[in-house]
Structure formats: C-alpha cells, structure tokens
Amino acid sequence: MSLDRRSGCPINLSLEVFGDRWSLIILRDMIFGGRRHFRELLNGSIEGIASNILADRLKRLMELGMLTKADDPSHKQKAIYSLTEMAITLVPILAHLGAWGRVWLPTSEELSIRAELLEKGGPPMWEKFMDELRHEHLGMALDTASGPSVRATLQAAYQAVVAGKALGASPAA
Amino acid sequence: MSLDRRSGCPINLSLEVFGDRWSLIILRDMIFGGRRHFRELLNGSIEGIASNILADRLKRLMELGMLTKADDPSHKQKAIYSLTEMAITLVPILAHLGAWGRVWLPTSEELSIRAELLEKGGPPMWEKFMDELRHEHLGMALDTASGPSVRATLQAAYQAVVAGKALGASPAA
DNA sequence: GCAACCGATTGCAAAATGCAATCAGATTAG
DNA sequence: CTAATCTGATTGCATTTTGCAATCGGTTGC
Numbered sequence: 001m002s003l004d005r006r007s008g009c010p011i012n013l014s015l016e017v018f019g020d021r022w023s024l025i026i027l028r029d030m031i032f033g034g035r036r037h038f039r040e041l042l043n044g045s046i047e048g049i050a051s052n053i054l055a056d057r058l059k060r061l062m063e064l065g066m067l068t069k070a071d072d073p074s075h076k077q078k079a080i081y082s083l084t085e086m087a088i089t090l091v092p093i094l095a096h097l098g099a100w101g102r103v104w105l106p107t108s109e110e111l112s113i114r115a116e117l118l119e120k121g122g123p124p125m126w127e128k129f130m131d132e133l134r135h136e137h138l139g140m141a142l143d144t145a146s147g148p149s150v151r152a153t154l155q156a157a158y159q160a161v162v163a164g165k166a167l168g169a170s171p172a173a
Numbered sequence: 174m175s176l177d178r179r180s181g182c183p184i185n186l187s188l189e190v191f192g193d194r195w196s197l198i199i200l201r202d203m204i205f206g207g208r209r210h211f212r213e214l215l216n217g218s219i220e221g222i223a224s225n226i227l228a229d230r231l232k233r234l235m236e237l238g239m240l241t242k243a244d245d246p247s248h249k250q251k252a253i254y255s256l257t258e259m260a261i262t263l264v265p266i267l268a269h270l271g272a273w274g275r276v277w278l279p280t281s282e283e284l285s286i287r288a289e290l291l292e293k294g295g296p297p298m299w300e301k302f303m304d305e306l307r308h309e310h311l312g313m314a315l316d317t318a319s320g321p322s323v324r325a326t327l328q329a330a331y332q333a334v335v336a337g338k339a340l341g342a343s344p345a346a
Numbered sequence: 347g348c349a350a351c352c353g354a355t356t357g358c359a360a361a362a363t364g365c366a367a368t369c370a371g372a373t374t375a376g
Numbered sequence: 377c378t379a380a381t382c383t384g385a386t387t388g389c390a391t392t393t394t395g396c397a398a399t400c401g402g403t404t405g406c
Binding site for chain 1: 181182183191196201266276277278
C-alpha cells in the first residue's frame with residue numbers, strides 16, 4: 001500500500017487511506033469490537049487477517065495518524081493500540097456503510113443487527129459512541145449522561161440474536 | 174477483484190464491493206461528473222485509470238448490480254452506462270466520505286469545494302441530487318421543485334474557485 | 347478511402363496478497 | 377531453574393492484482 005497522492009479530491013484521498021480490503025476492517029474491530037492488541041485483532045475477527053498484513057496495516061494507520069501505539073503497563077512486551085480523533089470520526093461513515101450494506105448486500109442477520117441498531121440510533125447515538133471512544137482511547141472525560149455503553153448495547157443485541165438462533169435451530173428439542 | 178465473501182458483516186460486504194482503489198472513483202465520476210461513456214471515464218478523471226482496469230471494474234460493477242449498460246442510440250458502438258438505485262443510494266456515503274477527507278486529509282481547495290457544498294446542503298440536498306440521478310439514469314420523473322440542478326451548482330462552485338485561483342495567481346497582472 | 351474514435355483485450359513487469367514457518371524477548375507453570 | 381507459552385512482529389515463497397503500453401476489430405465523420 002503506497003501513500004502517494006493521485007489527486008487532491010477528498011473522496012480520492014479518503015480512498016487512499018482505507019480503500020483496501022483490510023484497513024477499515026481493523027478499525028471496525030477496534031471501534032466496535034473494542035480490540036486493542038495485535039493478537040486480539042489477529043485472532044478475533046471473523047475474516048482472518050494474516051499477521052504480516054496486520055502488522056503492515058497497523059504501521060500504515062499509525063503513519064497516517066489514525067492510530068497510536070503505547071506499551072501496555074501490565075505486560076512489558078504487549079503493545080496497546082489507540083484510536084485517534086481522526087479514526088473516531090469515522091463512526092458516522094461506518095454507520096452509513098453498514099446501513100447501506102444491510103440494504104443491498106447479503107448480510108447475515110446476527111452480524112447486521114448492530115448496523116441496524118446503529119442506524120436507528122442515528123447521529124445522537126453516534127455522538128454518544130464517539131464520546132465513549134474518546135474516553136476509552138484518548139482519556140477524555142465523558143460528558144454525555146451515561147446509561148449502558150453503546151458498545152455494550154450493540155453487543156447485547158448481537159448476543160440476543162445468536163441465542164435466539166440457537167434456540168430456533170435446536171433440533172426438535 | 175474476487176467476489177467471494179469473507180463474512181456476512183455489512184461493513185465487510187460493503188468493503189468487498191468498493192474496497193479497492195478504483196470502483197468508487199468510477200462511481201464518483203459518474204455521479205458527480207455525469208460521465209456515462211467508457212472514454213469519458215478513461216480520460217475524464219484526474220487520477221488516470223488504465224483501460225483494462227476500467228473495463229474490469231465496469232464489468233464487476235455490473236455483475237454487482239451497481240451499473241447497467243445499454244447501446245447509445247446515436248453511436249452504434251458506443252455504450253452508455255447507467256447507475257442503478259443501489260449506486261445512487263451511495264450519495265450520502267460519498268458526501269460523508271468527502272466531508273471526512275476534507276477535514277483530515279490534504280485536499281486541494283478547488284476539488285474540495287464540492288464536498289464542502291454537499292456537506293452544507295445536508296440530507297435535503299442529497300435527496301434532491303439522488304432524485305436528479307434517478308431521473309437521469311432510471312428515467313423517473315422529477316418530483317422535487319427544481320431550480321438549478323445540484324450537479325450544476327457544484328460545478329459552478331468549482332469553476333468559480335478555479336477562476337478565482339487563476340486571477341489570484343496571475344503574475345503581477 | 348482513411349484518419350479518428352469506439353469499447354475493450356493482450357502481454358508483461360512490478361507490486362500486493364495469502365499462507366506457513368519462524369524470530370527474539372517476556373512471562374508463566376511446574 | 378527450566379521448559380513451555382505468549383508477545384508483536386518478520387521472512388520466504390507462490391499466487392494474484394495492478395499499472396502501463398501497445399493493439400484489436402469495428403464504426404464514424406469527412
């Protein structure tokens with residue numbers, strides 16, 4: 001993945017940042033999955049990224065200013081990755097992307113429930129989520145009234161669908 | 174570009190549709206640039222796509238249901254490409270993408286004025302634009318009160334910036 | 347006729363990707 | 377203390393994708 005600029009068009013430049021098959025997947029897992037470590041990203045996501053590609057993309061996203069890396073205080077060789085404000089502001093784009101994909105593409109029910117909820121929540125929910133991410137990754141104070149975190153809400157909905165499916169699909173029990 | 178599915182996640186599936194360096198650029202030029210022919214897309218955009226890649230992507234976008242192809246009645250060997258509803262509904266995503274890129278990436282002023290206008294216009298402007306695109310590409314009747322077309326508005330703003338730059342940059346005239 | 351143009355296709359070198367094996371250092375279990 | 381395990385990567389290699397230039401057969405305007 002090169003960093004050269006083909007043109008100053010905003011859409012083109014955005015595509016040069018995450019117009020590949022992995023960068024946005026990594027950011028998705030960090031944002032919605034809460035993953036912060038190399039291994040979590042390597043083994044955690046459904047799609048199965050190769051370790052060299054992951055290392056390359058993490059490096060690239062850091063160079064682009066979307067991620068920062070720090071030592072994990074609890075483990076000397078563990079690195080912890082954090083989202084920058086630049087990456088956090090992708091939340092509305094990811095929400096739109098999920099909403100579009102849910103309409104037009106053959107998404108699976110359990111994986112699209114989160115997109116559906118995020119779409120229904122609209123900009124207010126996105127703002128709350130971004131605020132939570134700023135707290136989590138940038139150490140900023142939370143300024144919206146809390147309640148359950150957006151990520152927890154999305155995760156609970158996902159679990160509910162999975163559980164429902166398991167029940168419905170259980171063979172004549 | 175393969176069509177295999179890594180997972181049913183909406184974001185992943187969306188990425189598999191236009192998570193490459195060219196598909197969205199082509200759609201951008203069709204949507205905002207009004208380009209309908211192979212040659213227009215080949216020579217028209219700033220980024221300079223190779224003809225084999227363009228042919229491949231057009232074919233792929235047709236297979237995915239984002240484009241249709243028809244004979245141009247005026248020229249027997251000319252093909253005219255049309256956006257489908259699936260592609261037209263990308264307008265909000267492109268608007269968000271442009272807005273994000275304008276904030277975080279080194280965009281050029283003349284190329285980002287359109288993104289700025291589209292952002293300021295918000296969902297109402299996007300709806301009007303999508304309606305115009307449906308008229309243009311799907312032959313549907315326009316149902317919003319007209320005035321100048323959104324594309325014309327964006328284009329005029331672009332021209333104004335270019336003209337302004339030419340004046341400002343003219344050497345001691 | 348004939349040059350210019352139409353939407354592609356071909357050949358080829360360079361780059362990116364996927365995959366498995368492996369690395370050195372840090373931690374943990376016995 | 378020692379061996380096994382876990383950390384974030386790196387290496388080598390085969391496959392796929394890309395970028396680039398040249399070219400194709402057919403169509404159009406002159």
